[in-house]
Amino acid sequence: MENRLKIGTRLLSVAKMVGKTEKMADIGSDHALLPIWLLGQGSVKKAIAGEFGDGPFSRARQAAYDSGRAAQLEVRQGNGLQILQPNEVETVVIAGMGGDLIVEILQDSPDKTNSFSRYILQPMRHEAVLRKWLSEQRWPIVREELIFENQKYYVVLETHPGNTAPPLKDLEILLGPRLLVSKDPKVFQWLEQMQNKYAQIAQKIALSRTATQEEKSMWKRRVQQLEKILKDFYI
Numbered sequence: 001m002e003n004r005l006k007i008g009t010r011l012l013s014v015a016k017m018v019g020k021t022e023k024m025a026d027i028g029s030d031h032a033l034l035p036i037w038l039l040g041q042g043s044v045k046k047a048i049a050g051e052f053g054d055g056p057f058s059r060a061r062q063a064a065y066d067s068g069r070a071a072q073l074e075v076r077q078g079n080g081l082q083i084l085q086p087n088e089v090e091t092v093v094i095a096g097m098g099g100d101l102i103v104e105i106l107q108d109s110p111d112k113t114n115s116f117s118r119y120i121l122q123p124m125r126h127e128a129v130l131r132k133w134l135s136e137q138r139w140p141i142v143r144e145e146l147i148f149e150n151q152k153y154y155v156v157l158e159t160h161p162g163n164t165a166p167p168l169k170d171l172e173i174l175l176g177p178r179l180l181v182s183k184d185p186k187v188f189q190w191l192e193q194m195q196n197k198y199a200q201i202a203q204k205i206a207l208s209r210t211a212t213q214e215e216k217s218m219w220k221r222r223v224q225q226l227e228k229i230l231k232d233f234y235i
């Protein structure tokens with residue numbers, strides 16, 4: 001069956017990062033676009049779409065049926081990873097929600113969370129909350145990419161359970177260890193924007209009567225570190 005489905009830039013970036021995988025689960029699948037597209041590409045053999053809300057669950061079930069892929073795509077209703085058995089899939093995607101909610105889902109049942117081989121996570125905001133949690137677990141961020149869609153930047157990252165990574169530093173938690181060493185021109189533009197934003201914050205904080213010396217130094221340091229990264233970007 002030909003893959004006629006269209007997906008946007010953000011979900012396409014998520015799909016590319018999923019790549020080839022035997023069995024995947026999409027948690028918070030809503031319209032089930034991602035698993036249907038992946039099955040259409042033939043890069044995934046079996047998929048499970050998980051949804052919490054009644055409306056999105058019905059939407060996902062209908063979409064699975066309409067796509068003609070219901071035999072390969074099972075739609076389950078429930079909270080986060082609770083719809084899965086341990087080890088049931090290889091790859092878990094959690095996309096299109098806040099980084100804090102993604103952390104809540106990952107924290108819910110640690111044994112089960114740790115049973116899956118790889119996660120593709122795509123926070124819409126609060127990325128730093130997610131990276132901080134991954135850093136505390138010592139899960140490595142093996143890939144991270146910047147997405148530009150509808151005039152906004154988003155990130156998508158791949159991580160694997162396991163106590164294998166050193167803890168992230170302050171700027172790495174804020175902006176992503178892989179993005180800070182990326183050579184993608186899109187990342188350069190984004191880092192420039194972040195540097196301007198941080199410089200404005202640092203200026204305000206430097207003049208603040210309530211901010212501590214520690215906070216003032218931290219913001220100054222962040223701006224200086226970003227300046228250096230931008231200066232060396234194309235070297």
Ligand SMILES: C[S@@+](CC[C@H](N)C(=O)[O-])C[C@H]1O[C@@H](n2cnc3c(N)ncnc32)[C@H](O)[C@@H]1O
Binds near residue numbers: 050094
């Ligand atoms: C904005 S949609 C994202 C849909 C799709 N993943 C994407 O990236 O385009 C977020 C979906 O996550 C679902 N959701 C939120 N919390 C959830 C949870 N704890 N377990 C399962 N689904 C959840 C919501 O019902 C909603 O349909």
